[in-house]
Amino acid sequence: MSPGDVEATRRPSEDRPPFRSYYGRPVIKEPTWKVPDVPAYLYLGGTAGSSAVMAAVAGVRGQTRLRRVGRLCAAGGSAASVLALVHDLGRPARFLNMLRVFKPTSPLSVGSWILAPFSAVTTAVAASEVTGIAPFLARPASVVGAVLGTGMTTYTAVLLADTAVPGWHEVHRELPFVFASSAVLGAGALATALTPREQSLPARRMTVLGAVGELVSGSLMERRAGRISEAYRTGRAGNVLRAARALAVVAAGAALRAGRGGTAAWLAGVCGTAASAATRYGVFEAGRTTARDPYYTVVPQRERARRDEDSPDHRSEG
Amino acid sequence: MSDDALNRLSGPLADPSREAGYPAQHPPRVGFFTDTSVCIGCKACEVACKEWNLLPEDGLELTGMSYDNTGGLGASTWRHVAFVEQRIDPASRARVDLGMPGMGGSTVPEAEESGELRWLMSSDVCKHCTHAACLDVCPTGALFRSEHGTVVVQDEVCNGCGYCVPACPYGVIDVRPSDGGAFKCTLCQDRLGEGLAPACATACPTESIQYGPLEELRQRAQHRLEQLHEQGISEARLYGHEPDDGVGGDGAFFLLLDEPEVYGLPPDPVVTTRDLPTMALCAAGAAVAAAAAVVGCFWGGGR
Numbered sequence: 253m254s255p256g257d258v259e260a261t262r263r264p265s266e267d268r269p270p271f272r273s274y275y276g277r278p279v280i281k282e283p284t285w286k287v288p289d290v291p292a293y294l295y296l297g298g299t300a301g302s303s304a305v306m307a308a309v310a311g312v313r314g315q316t317r318l319r320r321v322g323r324l325c326a327a328g329g330s331a332a333s334v335l336a337l338v339h340d341l342g343r344p345a346r347f348l349n350m351l352r353v354f355k356p357t358s359p360l361s362v363g364s365w366i367l368a369p370f371s372a373v374t375t376a377v378a379a380s381e382v383t384g385i386a387p388f389l390a391r392p393a394s395v396v397g398a399v400l401g402t403g404m405t406t407y408t409a410v411l412l413a414d415t416a417v418p419g420w421h422e423v424h425r426e427l428p429f430v431f432a433s434s435a436v437l438g439a440g441a442l443a444t445a446l447t448p449r450e451q452s453l454p455a456r457r458m459t460v461l462g463a464v465g466e467l468v469s470g471s472l473m474e475r476r477a478g479r480i481s482e483a484y485r486t487g488r489a490g491n492v493l494r495a496a497r498a499l500a501v502v503a504a505g506a507a508l509r510a511g512r513g514g515t516a517a518w519l520a521g522v523c524g525t526a527a528s529a530a531t532r533y534g535v536f537e538a539g540r541t542t543a544r545d546p547y548y549t550v551v552p553q554r555e556r557a558r559r560d561e562d563s564p565d566h567r568s569e570g
Numbered sequence: 571m572s573d574d575a576l577n578r579l580s581g582p583l584a585d586p587s588r589e590a591g592y593p594a595q596h597p598p599r600v601g602f603f604t605d606t607s608v609c610i611g612c613k614a615c616e617v618a619c620k621e622w623n624l625l626p627e628d629g630l631e632l633t634g635m636s637y638d639n640t641g642g643l644g645a646s647t648w649r650h651v652a653f654v655e656q657r658i659d660p661a662s663r664a665r666v667d668l669g670m671p672g673m674g675g676s677t678v679p680e681a682e683e684s685g686e687l688r689w690l691m692s693s694d695v696c697k698h699c700t701h702a703a704c705l706d707v708c709p710t711g712a713l714f715r716s717e718h719g720t721v722v723v724q725d726e727v728c729n730g731c732g733y734c735v736p737a738c739p740y741g742v743i744d745v746r747p748s749d750g751g752a753f754k755c756t757l758c759q760d761r762l763g764e765g766l767a768p769a770c771a772t773a774c775p776t777e778s779i780q781y782g783p784l785e786e787l788r789q790r791a792q793h794r795l796e797q798l799h800e801q802g803i804s805e806a807r808l809y810g811h812e813p814d815d816g817v818g819g820d821g822a823f824f825l826l827l828d829e830p831e832v833y834g835l836p837p838d839p840v841v842t843t844r845d846l847p848t849m850a851l852c853a854a855g856a857a858v859a860a861a862a863a864v865v866g867c868f869w870g871g872g873r
Contacts, residue, residue, distance in 0.1 A: 274652060274834030275635045277642060280741040284732040305864045313868055342730020342750025349710040349729040357579070357843055360733050361709035402861040406853040413849050414707060414842050415736040421842055424849045428856035436860050440867075457867035465863070543736060550831045553838040560838075 271554065273546040280416045282543040289340035291533040293333050294408045297367065298435030299442065299528065300329025301404025304374055306439055306458065308398035310451075311391055317451045320381055321443050323390075326397060327378030330371035330404070337367070359410040366407055370400040405435035412539060418549055419542030420535070422480045426473035430535065433469050434528045437462025441503055441524020444510055444517050452510065452517065459507035459524050463500040466531055470497065479552055480542060489538035492530050499527035580844035582813040583700050590715035599719030600762065601821035602771065602779055603787040604693055605794055606833075607806060609778040611691035615649040616640060618773035622758065623648065626748070642834065643694055645746035648755040649770050652833050654690040663805050665828075690826075692833045693770070693779055696721070696742045696755035697810055698821030701841040704734035704743050704754075712752070719784070720757040720821060728752050739817065739839035757821075784821060791825060803827070809835065816840030 273279070283290075307322025338347045350364040374397045380390035409431040413424035420427065440458025447455055470493070474481045483489060503524035510517040542548035583589060587596045619625065628646035633639050636653040643650045657666040666685035702721045705713040712728035715721060723734075723743075730750035734743045743754040758768035766772070771781035780787060791808055798806040809830050810820030816839050830837050 272829055272831050274654070274832060275633075277834055278741060279831070279834060279836050280739065281735045281744055283736040284745045302860060302864060305861050306867075309865055309868050340731075342732060342745050342752075343728070346710075346727075346729035349712070349727055350731070352727070353709075353711040355706075355709060355711065357706040357846065358709045358733070359846075359849075360707065360731060364709060398861070402857045405860045406857040409856070410846075410849045410853045411733075414846055415733075416703065416739040416741075416839075416842050417736045420736075421845070424845055425852045428849070428853040429859075432856040432860035436863055439864075454864075454867040458864060461863050461867065539736075546831070546834075549836055553836055554831075557838040 271550045278544050279546050279549040280543055282540055286340050289336045291536045293336035294532040295529040296329045296333035297408055298405050298431055299438030300326045301401035302435040302439035304397040304401030308394045311394050315451045318447050321446045323378045323381045325442050326374040330374050334371050359414050363407040363411055366400055366403040370404055373397045405432045417539045417543045418480050419483045419539040423473045423477050426476055429469040430473055433462050433465030434531045437466055437524050438528035441521045444507055445521020456507040456510050459520050460504045463504035466500050483538040483541040487541055489534050489541055493534035496527045496530035496534055499523045503527055580701050580841055583818050586700050586715055587717055587719045592717050596717045598783040601698055601784045602781055603791050605778050605825045606692040607825055608776045609691040610776055611651055613651050614773040615693050615770035615779055618769040619649045622769035643742050645744040645753040650694045652692045654832055657685045657687050659685045695822050697740055700818030703737040703841045703843055706843040707733045707737045718762050722756045722759050723752055725751055737842055739836055
């Protein structure tokens with residue numbers, strides 16, 4: 253076995269076919285995105301988006317305490333999300349270059365064009381909520397925030413999936429549903445903890461629904477990921493995602509009891525927030541693992557190429 | 571959807587510069603044909619590239635794995651010469667297990683070695699894809715398609731978001747830590763404008779790196795492949811030359827003597843944005859479902 257050629261049995265516990273690589277070096281580049289900046293950006297953006305939707309509906313239904321919490325969480329979350337994104341840039345002073353063009357082929361461009369107006373609108377709405385100035389403008393603005401907030405919940409899933417990273421790209425159909433569930437869970441959990449019991453029923457339901465959604469879409473994603481699922485099951489990403497699932501179960505259980513006691517509401521809030529954030533970080537980490545290890549690039553591509561050759565319209569010899 | 575609309579994301583595309591908006595009389599698409607069968611591993615291309623493009627030093631460590639102490643392409647390494655040591659059976663051209671002492675901890679004594687020792691050397695470079703994922707995902711417009719059909723980063727615009735880094739299916743482009751911006755091969759954009767060949771191709775002593783109009787290079791490569799097959803080098807194959815591959819064909823393609831992954835190249839790269847319509851659809855569906863779920867949570871009482 254020549255050292256530069258074959259690299260087959262680094263993790264004998266997993267069922268890996270032998271494959272060849274260049275000294276075991278990665279084929280693609282690992283993302284340069286930093287921790288905690290980018291996982292925080294993913295979590296905060298999603299939670300803020302779902303909070304904005306919740307705030308708008310609460311506003312229409314006249315649930316003022318829930319509306320207030322939703323508006324403040326949307327503004328705080330989006331502002332923090334922007335900060336995390338800017339902090340992650342290699343050249344933060346040029347952040348505004350994001351808004352220099354609008355490129356539909358770039359999820360980060362589309363996302364910036366959602367995030368920038370979203371954070372502006374939600375900040376204005378929150379300012380109105382706190383100061384009481386121009387409430388007649390806050391309500392339509394809140395609806396605009398809810399529409400943009402809907403986009404906030406899933407654009408980051410496309411942002412990750414639209415890369416050559418096998419752990420993200422191979423699950424590009426399922427990842428938006430995981431992120432959407434995580435956003436509903438995050439917003440529901442925060443509002444469950446921060447809203448008085450008599451107005452928090454929708455938030456408690458969101459916590460339960462988000463947790464169930466995360467568990468269902470997460471397991472569906474792992475099932476459809478094929479070989480890539482190894483990265484979601486093992487190592488640090490596997491541990492973080494298992495913790496996220498456990499926390500989601502606790503959060504849902506606590507939310508079901510939160511109508512009676514304040515402790516349960518806080519437990520739901522803390523565990524739901526942690527579950528939502530851990531899910532984002534786990535997905536992020538699983539992707540990084542698949543970028544580092546040539547196995548995840550070479551073997552699935554080989555298998556795909558073999559399938560293409562078996563099909564009748566295969567390409568000429570290359 | 572028409573074929574033309576699909577072409578913007580994937581599939582064969584005759585003229586990427588025209589598609590990017592250049593007038594019909596733009597210069598022909600140029601690229602590299604790297605014939606690794608004549609590469610001698612001298613690394614003149616790496617040095618010429620560093621010198622011409624004023625690339626900073628980015629590590630002087632020894633990798634300990636081979637004569638390759640560069641490791642791979644990066645923000646300050648735009649040409650990289652790979653070294654692979656193999657033993658093959660001259661009759662069957664099949665690989666023979668090679669008992670190399672050293673890193674792998676293999677215990678096969680040298681006396682048992684059989685077959686013919688060979689070195690595979692290959693100068694890797696940015697592929698200047700027909701459908702370039704780095705360019706597609708760049709949110710600032712810093713990455714652009716040049717009039718020569720190449721893909722270039724505009725350093726004054728790049729804000730270092732790093733999206734291009736994981737988007738590249740070949741692991742070419744990277745962010746330079748000292749500077750924060752993304753960098754990669756420009757195919758010597760500044761030389762092309764003056765009618766000069768890129769520095770690496772000019773420095774290559776064996777014409778392993780050939781520069782020219784892509785159409786001409788593809789013909790030349792086909793000819794060279796036939797020649798090698800006639801000589802019995804049955805393992806010779808072209809890589810990245812087909813306009814109907816996952817990236818619409820590479821502007822820089824290769825003649826290899828083994829599987830691409832042995833050289834650190836992906837066996838079947840696909841431009842990630844090919845699936846962007848599906849991703850957008852799934853994301854829109856999930857977002858609407860999440861919003862509907864939130865609205866549904868207000869059903870009934872809830873006060």
